Amino acid sequence: ELSALTANPPKNLHGYISNQGLPGARETVGRFLGDLYNHPIYPESVVMTSGAGGALNVVLKSILNPNDEVIVLVPYFVEYKYYIMNAQGVPVYCNLDENFQISVEEVASKITARTKGIIINTPHNPTGCILSRESIFSLGELLKEKEAEFNNPIYMIYDAPYTQLTYDGVENVNPFASYHRVIYASSFSKDLGLAGERIGFIAVDKEIEGHQTLISAFIFANRTLGFVNAPALMQNVLARLDQLVTEQEEYRERRDLMVEVLEEANFEFHKTQGGFFIFPKSPIPDDVEFCRIAVEKFNVLIVPGTGFGRPGYFRMSFSLPLSTIEGAREPLKALRNYFK
Known part of the structure; x- marks a missing residue:
């Protein structure tokens, strides 16, 4: 159009x-x-x-x-x-x-x-x-x-x-x-x-x-x-445009992969029902410190829940290529194991 x-x-x-x-x-x-x-x-x-x-x-x-x-x-x-x-x-x-x-x-x-x-x-x-x-x-x-x-x-x-x-x-x-x-x-x-x-x-x-x-x-x-x-x-x-309804299969596929990756890494979270964010619990109380270590040591960029008014969590987006989400599988497991 x-x-x-x-x-x-x-x-x-x-x-x-x-x-x-x-x-x-x-x-x-x-x-x-x-x-x-x-x-x-x-x-x-x-x-x-x-x-x-x-x-x-x-x-x-x-x-x-x-x-x-x-x-x-x-x-x-x-x-x-x-x-x-x-x-x-x-x-x-x-x-x-x-x-x-x-x-x-x-x-x-x-x-x-x-x-x-x-x-x-x-x-x-x-x-x-x-x-x-x-x-x-x-x-x-x-x-x-x-x-x-x-x-x-x-x-x-x-x-x-x-x-x-x-x-x-x-x-x-x-x-x-x-x-x-x-x-x-x-x-x-x-x-x-x-x-x-x-x-x-x-x-x-x-x-x-x-x-x-x-x-x-x-x-x-x-x-x-x-x-x-x-x-x-x-x-x-x-x-x-006659209508604005769009199919969102690509987002669902990314959501499912993100859920699989986080479950495999043993993070605790509510499964995303809508949108393209997911909000797992931080394994340590200081979510800001957790996110700092994630990016500095494991090259994983996530946002601390403190910025959204809820400390102890972190936000991730799956509005990314599937290859990027898949590429986060091992770093996220290593990140979670770092805090065991």
Whole structure:
């Protein structure tokens, strides 16, 4: 499609466009989400953004007043706290349980009269876990109760850039069915392998309270934060696509090999359900020291869990050639044996 587009470009292909995004691109996004969740999302409820990171910054700038609080589930994508602080908000950290699922009791203890939102990331970076339907729907019920208690809106900010990278029949939960105040922030960077193209979006249900005010705020923030609009070229490509569903057999094959290599080396971990990360336990309490030794002595580059707010773990990516993963088999066994 990109080749066809550039060979016969439409008028104004590289010119200014609507800050909300091209109607055709927004229609494609709405159709994608409707097929994914069996829930209608309309073009007027979509704003195109510069990636999911851009989407989250736009959302937070739009909904937060100074010192409003946003709950961040730990472990977390490290940039969340900076996105929140960029919008003059306050990150409030809340641990996931040992299976990396939401503890409703823990979340309840973190909600105050200043709480404006909670960021949900599933499939989850860094753990590779998918939050269960029970987790998401129980959270929705809790947020409804807390909204009534504090007489204040609380948004579920749903960061979901890995929805097509799921394995073993584990399905994505429909967030729009779980709660009435969901702001969906995502991109096609990961599942379509377009990370450098920064093509993301924000979507809300048409029935969300203050729909037009929210959309107007997103459009305004998109411009004033300096993004202006998502890249026009890739929006034109999206507008030409009938569907965005992709097969992920290559990622599943890499996940399976990574699991095999780690099991053989006797690391303890939860098997990745979605995305392309895995989050094993460090064999020593000091995960930073473990990762330092891994790279210096065994040429294995991994990221300490401390950076994601969960010491004692480390993150690995299997978004790599199969030969690279296979090549890590012996070094990982040697690394694990080093700490026996």
